[in-house]
Amino acid sequence: MITIGIRAAPKTVTFAIYDSDSREIINIEEIKIPAAFAAPDALKYLRSNLLDVLREFRVSKAGIRACEPNAQNPDIRRIQMEGVIQEAFASSELTGYYVGHISSITSRLGIPRTDFKVLVNGERDFEVENWGELGQSEREAILCAMAAVNA
Numbered sequence: 133m134i135t136i137g138i139r140a141a142p143k144t145v146t147f148a149i150y151d152s153d154s155r156e157i158i159n160i161e162e163i164k165i166p167a168a169f170a171a172p173d174a175l176k177y178l179r180s181n182l183l184d185v186l187r188e189f190r191v192s193k194a195g196i197r198a199c200e201p202n203a204q205n206p207d208i209r210r211i212q213m214e215g216v217i218q219e220a221f222a223s224s225e226l227t228g229y230y231v232g233h234i235s236s237i238t239s240r241l242g243i244p245r246t247d248f249k250v251l252v253n254g255e256r257d258f259e260v261e262n263w264g265e266l267g268q269s270e271r272e273a274i275l276c277a278m279a280a281v282n283a
Contacts, residue, residue: 134158134189135283137276138182139197139269140213143167145178146269149189150277157260157277158189160270171209175216182220194221194229195280197237197272228283232276240279251275 133152138145149159163181165174185191196217199206214231221229230236238245250256252271254264260274 133192133281135277135280136186136189136191136194137197137273137278137280138194138217139272139276140210140217141269142207142209142213144269145182145213145217146267146273147182147185148270148273148277149185149191150274150280152278152281155259157274160266160273161185171212175212178213179216179220182217183224186220186224186226191224192227193280193283194226195237195240195276195283196221196229196231197276198231198233200233228280230280230283232279237275237279240282241275248275 135150135152137148137150143165145163147161147163148157151158163178165177169177196214198214199210218231230240232240234248235245238248251258252268254271257263263271
């Protein structure tokens with residue numbers, strides 16, 4: 133089964149494609165939102181590109197790393213992007229998806245909640261090739277993709 137994990141940021145969306153049958157990461161990329169786009173055009177651009185990615189890789193299930201509800205300074209643009217991502221999922225042929233905070237991601241992975249930040253910060257190795265060379269957003273997207281198997 134092919135899954136996707138997504139980590140949104142105000143100007144980019146990082147996604148990881150995971151093949152659960154071979155237990156491999158197939159692809160890690162970013163969708164960069166052009167700086168010249170106003171908010172509605174940026175959201176439209178994101179939706180269109182994400183739907184293309186879902187079709188291209190024939191994704192079955194998906195997960196989004198959502199902004200934590202108790203975040204001190206939630207970024208409105210990130211929250212808007214997460215909403216558009218959810219809408220794109222609902223408009224696609226996915227068989228399942230989830231919107232995950234740390235607790236739901238770790239639960240789906242079967243790891244302790246306390247391991248999440250350690251893994252994302254690269255302080256501990258994980259079962260993914262070159263884990264230590266990846267950035268935090270890439271690691272979060274991978275964890276979301278792997279957890280999506282249980283969506």
